Amino acid sequence: MGGIGKTTLARKVYDDSSICSRFDKHAWATISEEYNERQMLLEVVSSITGSNQEMSDDQLMEIVHRGLKGWRFLIVADDIWSTEAWDQIQRIFPNDDNKSRILLTTRLKYVADYVSCPDFPPHRKSFLSLRDSWNLFTKILFKKDPCPPLLEEPGKHIVQQCQGLPLSIVVVAGLPGKMDPTHDNWKKVEQNLNSFFGVVSKRCQSILTLSYYYLPQYLRACFLYVGGFPEDTEIDVSKLIRLWIAEQFVKSTSNKRLEVVAEEYLEELIDRSIILTCKQRANGRMRSCKIHDLLRQLCLSEAHTENVVDEANGRMETCKIHDLLRQLCLREAHTENVVHITVEVA
Structure with a gap:
């Protein structure tokens, strides 16, 4: 899976x-x-x-x-x-x-x-054990430091809900990672996860959905926008930042250029493990990024639910930027070419 x-x-x-x-x-x-x-x-x-x-x-x-x-x-x-x-x-x-x-x-x-052939049978990836799941979760949140004892109980309950699926663990670690590390905050995440039932694949989708609902409002449009790129595409960061700015997703702040703010938005999405870094420049800054296909499906699903995106044979999407603007996203068949057009609705 x-x-x-x-x-x-x-x-x-x-x-x-x-x-x-x-x-x-x-x-x-x-x-x-x-x-x-x-x-x-x-x-x-x-x-x-x-x-x-x-x-x-x-x-x-x-x-x-x-x-x-x-x-x-x-x-x-x-x-x-x-x-x-x-x-x-x-x-x-x-x-x-x-x-x-x-x-x-x-x-x-x-x-x-x-x-496969007899000499090289397939290697089947198994789910992580609870111990390995906990180690992955704490490594993401605390690097080499141990988890504070006060957070262990809710933390292990959070990890248990992921049922050993690495993507769920990585994404769910981005939720408490952006909160004050208190017992009450972690318990809230645990309680939200406890409401999900079903097989692992459905639970994974529920966890990914929760990660979207925990996004601050200013990041949601940026995240949904990334779903307009073709599956598994390496997205040029400079281009993505220019597009976010053109679509007015990036809010100006004192003493910061819009490009700097947009890069901070992207870094926050990466910190939350819902956007992945692909390549870096020689100076350490990001050259390209991408999105896991399950998270891309979440983008399209949430955008459709919110009446933001419609797909026609996987080739065209329209994205509501705000009440009077729509984005038309056209993809050339069998290529990675994408054209973004913003139109004003009378």
Whole structure:
């Protein structure tokens, strides 16, 4: 299921220096529910050549094949949803019988079974134990410091409600993390979580929804706006900040430029673990960010509930900015191209 830590584990493997040193070439491609071959090729070409030049799909395929032929490579294909996508992916990469590896993640058992072979059976991610869940929760909140004894009882009850799902634990840790660390505040979070029932997937969605309701009003529009980007897209932070400012989501404060305030908004959403940092610049500032697909579904769901967003075949959304403005978000089919247009309603 989503949020159990498949991508996190794959990233740990991909970034491990003792593993990377065994391979000559490395590439990471996010596949997503709707397989986009061109986007996958662009990600692989960028990884192995560092180039982002505009070219045809055939040229991209040739560069990938030529760039990997004869080399030992490690490719991560993250978030595959169909056997058809796997069939198309594997034909792109050369098979030189030289111990190259393609590591893939999927939430669908039949896809994992289809791809697997006797020598490499699928690794099934399990839910965290209560102990590991507590360790993750306290590490997020207190780094290396221990949890204050007064907070342990409500804290462990909060963690128990997450039922071992890492994404739920990470997100729910963002709730008390933005409050004064008092027993009463943590008990309020615990009581809210106690009202949720159902299987893990439904509880996870409820926890994510609660994280949205705990957002201050000035962050809600910014968060919902991110749902307008295509699934698994790396979002350029500079572009996102300009868009937030253009949509008047960012409120000016004394002695601070709007760009600085917007960056603080984004950092707060990241601190709450509902937006993820992707890449950083050399100076340590964020270059790009993204949103987990379950949280993106929450964005669209909440926006629809509040009559803010309507989708037409997954290609168009309208976002109510305030009573007299609407945002039209157009996506070109089978691409990551997004155009945001703001119109005034008479």
